[in-house]
Amino acid sequence: MAVEKLILALDVDTLAEAQRLVSLTADYVGMYKVGMQLYYSCGPELLSWFRQNNLRVFLDLKLHDIPNTVEQASRVLASYGVEMFNVHAAGGPIMLKAALAGAQAGAVAGKRPLLLAVTVLTSFSQSEWEATLGQKEEIGQRVQAWARLARQCGLDGVVASSRELPLIQQACGPEFVTVIPGIRPLWAAAGDQQRIMTPAQALRAGAHYLVVGRPITGSADPREAARRVAEEMAEVLAEGGKMRC
Numbered sequence: 001m002a003v004e005k006l007i008l009a010l011d012v013d014t015l016a017e018a019q020r021l022v023s024l025t026a027d028y029v030g031m032y033k034v035g036m037q038l039y040y041s042c043g044p045e046l047l048s049w050f051r052q053n054n055l056r057v058f059l060d061l062k063l064h065d066i067p068n069t070v071e072q073a074s075r076v077l078a079s080y081g082v083e084m085f086n087v088h089a090a091g092g093p094i095m096l097k098a099a100l101a102g103a104q105a106g107a108v109a110g111k112r113p114l115l116l117a118v119t120v121l122t123s124f125s126q127s128e129w130e131a132t133l134g135q136k137e138e139i140g141q142r143v144q145a146w147a148r149l150a151r152q153c154g155l156d157g158v159v160a161s162s163r164e165l166p167l168i169q170q171a172c173g174p175e176f177v178t179v180i181p182g183i184r185p186l187w188a189a190a191g192d193q194q195r196i197m198t199p200a201q202a203l204r205a206g207a208h209y210l211v212v213g214r215p216i217t218g219s220a221d222p223r224e225a226a227r228r229v230a231e232e233m234a235e236v237l238a239e240g241g242k243m244r245c
């Protein structure tokens with residue numbers, strides 16, 4: 001059965017390849033992420049295929065520009081009827097509020113997408129963050145500050161690594177949506193991801209959604225890889241269900 005909290009990152013070049021991955025994984029995956037690679041390659045028309053097939057989409061284009069540009073782009077993205085999309089928290093409060101206004105203006109049938117703020121990319125380690133960007137603070141502190149800012153600006157949640165979940169929850173409460181990439185089952189290679197956790201660890205830490213890409217899409221058997229991730233998640237979710245009873 002599909003795990004609603006599992007988002008598969010369709011980082012491929014063509015709609016045909018995306019469709020192949022969807023047909024292999026639809027039994028296990030709750031939502032699909034369309035990111036820069038697929039969107040820039042195919043254009044917005046590809047989203048109509050997802051709409052026609054009632055597939056939920058996280059449109060990951062990470063907007064970051066002056067407020068007016070982000071507001072107008074957000075209006076356009078919201079009009080595609082996607083479930084969620086994202087902007088960079090580093091754009092600051094005026095840009096974040098402009099993104100929200102744009103999302104509201106583009107809402108389809110009165111329903112706007114969830115708007116998420118990307119915090120510190122999961123590909124940064126603390127040492128690289130300090131050495132290459134000259135940052136002085138802990139990544140966790142920056143993520144927490146940006147999560148708090150996003151919430152104050154009316155956004156629905158953040159994209160962050162699972163390691164920062166306690167700090168985000170402390171600042172923003174348990175309802176603030178957390179979308180967590182940098183997910184690596186024990187059997188998958190980390191690649192360029194630095195701040196990682198397994199699906200089970202991330203769910204136990206309280207993540208609302210997990211984003212998984214290459215461990216599934218780069219596998220020789222994407223269907224089996226998706227099944228294994230979904231099974232690991234379902235076990236933890238079942239534990240949570242028992243605890244609540």
Ligand SMILES: O=C(O)c1cc(=O)[nH]c(=O)n1[C@@H]1O[C@H](COP(=O)(O)O)[C@@H](O)[C@H]1O
Nearest residue numbers: 009035060120121122159181211212213214
């Ligand atoms: O916004 C994102 O989705 C995102 C933010 C982030 O900090 N780290 C991150 O990996 N992502 C995206 O999540 C996906 C992770 O893919 P894999 O590393 O292949 O599992 C990619 O499509 C990234 O673009």
